[in-house]
Amino acid sequence: MKNVFMxxxxxxxxxxxxxxLCATLLGLAALLAPTTANATAGSKxxxxxxxxxxxxxxxxxxxxxxxxxxxxxxxxRKGLVCDADSSSSNTSSAWAMIAPDNTYGWAxxxxxxxxxxxxxxxxxxxxxxxxxxxxxxxxxxxxxxxYTYSEVSYWNSTxxxxxxxxxxxxxxxxxxxxxxxxxxxxxxxxxxxxxxxYRESDVxxxxxxxxxxxxxxxxxxxxxxxxxxxxxxxxxxxxSSRWARSAxxxxxxxxxxxxx
Amino acid sequence: MRYRLILLSLLAxxxxxxxxxxxxxxxxxxxxxxxxxxxxGNGTDLAPAPSGAQHRITAxxxxxxxxxxxxxxxxxxxxxxxxxxxxxxxxxxxxxxVQADGSxxxxxxxxxxxxxVFHGVxxxxxxxxPAPVPGRTALTQAPVPEDIVFIxxxxxxxxxxxxxxxxxxxxxxPVPSEKGGTSSSQSPTQAPSP
Numbered sequence: 001m002k003n004v005f006m007x008x009x010x011x012x013x014x015x016x017x018x019x020x021l022c023a024t025l026l027g028l029a030a031l032l033a034p035t036t037a038n039a040t041a042g043s044k045x046x047x048x049x050x051x052x053x054x055x056x057x058x059x060x061x062x063x064x065x066x067x068x069x070x071x072x073x074x075x076x077r078k079g080l081v082c083d084a085d086s087s088s089s090n091t092s093s094a095w096a097m098i099a100p101d102n103t104y105g106w107a108x109x110x111x112x113x114x115x116x117x118x119x120x121x122x123x124x125x126x127x128x129x130x131x132x133x134x135x136x137x138x139x140x141x142x143x144x145x146x147y148t149y150s151e152v153s154y155w156n157s158t159x160x161x162x163x164x165x166x167x168x169x170x171x172x173x174x175x176x177x178x179x180x181x182x183x184x185x186x187x188x189x190x191x192x193x194x195x196x197x198y199r200e201s202d203v204x205x206x207x208x209x210x211x212x213x214x215x216x217x218x219x220x221x222x223x224x225x226x227x228x229x230x231x232x233x234x235x236x237x238x239x240s241s242r243w244a245r246s247a248x249x250x251x252x253x254x255x256x257x258x259x260x
Numbered sequence: 261m262r263y264r265l266i267l268l269s270l271l272a273x274x275x276x277x278x279x280x281x282x283x284x285x286x287x288x289x290x291x292x293x294x295x296x297x298x299x300x301g302n303g304t305d306l307a308p309a310p311s312g313a314q315h316r317i318t319a320x321x322x323x324x325x326x327x328x329x330x331x332x333x334x335x336x337x338x339x340x341x342x343x344x345x346x347x348x349x350x351x352x353x354x355x356x357x358v359q360a361d362g363s364x365x366x367x368x369x370x371x372x373x374x375x376x377v378f379h380g381v382x383x384x385x386x387x388x389x390p391a392p393v394p395g396r397t398a399l400t401q402a403p404v405p406e407d408i409v410f411i412x413x414x415x416x417x418x419x420x421x422x423x424x425x426x427x428x429x430x431x432x433x434p435v436p437s438e439k440g441g442t443s444s445s446q447s448p449t450q451a452p453s454p
Binding site: 137173 | 300301302303304329330331333334335354355356357364367383384385386387388389390391393398399400401402404406421422424426
């Protein structure tokens with residue numbers, strides 16, 4: 001019964017006739033619903049965690065010669081968010097990221113949605129703790145499809161520095177414009193997470209349709225090539241009993257996340 | 261007397277129709293003269309539209325598209341003043357497809373668009389940044405006043421993109437350094453596993 005009566009599919013833009021029909025159907029469904037039904041993506045939002053709630057894996061690296069880029073294939077699932085906050089900070093997303101050891105900056109790409117919105121590809125980067133957040137949306141992905149989200153280190157010969165492309169499949173959404181290895185504190189960490197801001201919101205995926213992270217790779221510092229992610233020093237994080245993740249498979253470089 | 265009643269009725273009807281039309285654009289906006297506006301942080305460029313450029317979509321319709329999209333919700337209430345809505349020639353000089361030779365074929369160049377720009381929105385990104393590191397205090401991402409920009413194709417009416425950035429925030433600065441800023445000069449102790 002999850003996500004049937006709650007959540008945020010924003011009826012604001014629907015026609016009144018459809019609203020009446022929906023209200024009637026919902027009323028009937030409510031009468032027939034078992035009283036023990038769980039409520040996910042609730043109508044109320046609790047206290048917002050500005051830092052975000054995370055569900056997935058982080059690998060902090062263990063020396064400066066580790067990696068400079070990362071990628072993963074992620075299945076697009078719609079994560080419902082609680083209803084009481086229709087601001088930009090109420091999100092459900094999944095992404096791949098590379099960040100300096102001190103976490104003052106980052107570069108990431110993935111998909112995201114807000115209350116009542118479609119799902120969008122996005123990319124975002126931040127140079128340091130004192131700079132702004134550069135955020136850009138891409139196109140609308142197909143729910144259920146899988147896309148490769150990658151942060152690719154490359155040499156910008158014009159600028160004379162190493163930068164990072166934030167990509168979806170073979171499309172660059174945007175790139176950083178500073179030298180990764182002078183501005184960022186190493187070793188760089190790689191992350192693959194689902195994220196939301198409220199316990200009452202869902203990370204993408206349900207137990208019946210999980211969000212798959214597959215083909216997880218890291219771009220090696222020493223030769224710029226790509227290698228399979230390993231479980232060495234890998235940290236799993238799931239901030240709430242509302243969300244779950246499967247164990248990382250070192251053999252196949254994959255895991256799943258979902259809302260319980 | 262009868263004519264006056266008929267006239268009043270007509271006025272009321274016209275007023276009601278007008279009110280309906282205005283619901284398209286509930287958010288007041290400015291239409292300032294267009295000046296070239298660049299966002300070097302993400303490679304976008306809002307140049308003045310060519311003189312006399314033809315467009316099928318009005319500014320009001322563009323506002324409706326923005327509101328229906330649900331993207332970056334709530335920014336109108338956080339912005340400093342009403343948004344600026346301008347007809348521009350929009351280019352994204354970073355978004356593109358990587359070609360076989362490694363070059364990038366840009367996807368969006370000089371597209372006649374309506375640019376809806378909200379100024380001074382306290383922006384802390386669309387996530388919390390990196391996940392907190394175990395054993396360390398989580399960093400709180402402080403908001404920064406940024407522009408939130410919606411680009412609506414002035415002919416198709418589609419949302420081309422939306423972004424948040426500081427205008428002119430050219431954090432770029434050629435740093436003549438290759439890898440090794442904070443790296444040691446040691447070789448990797450372990451070869452990467454294939």
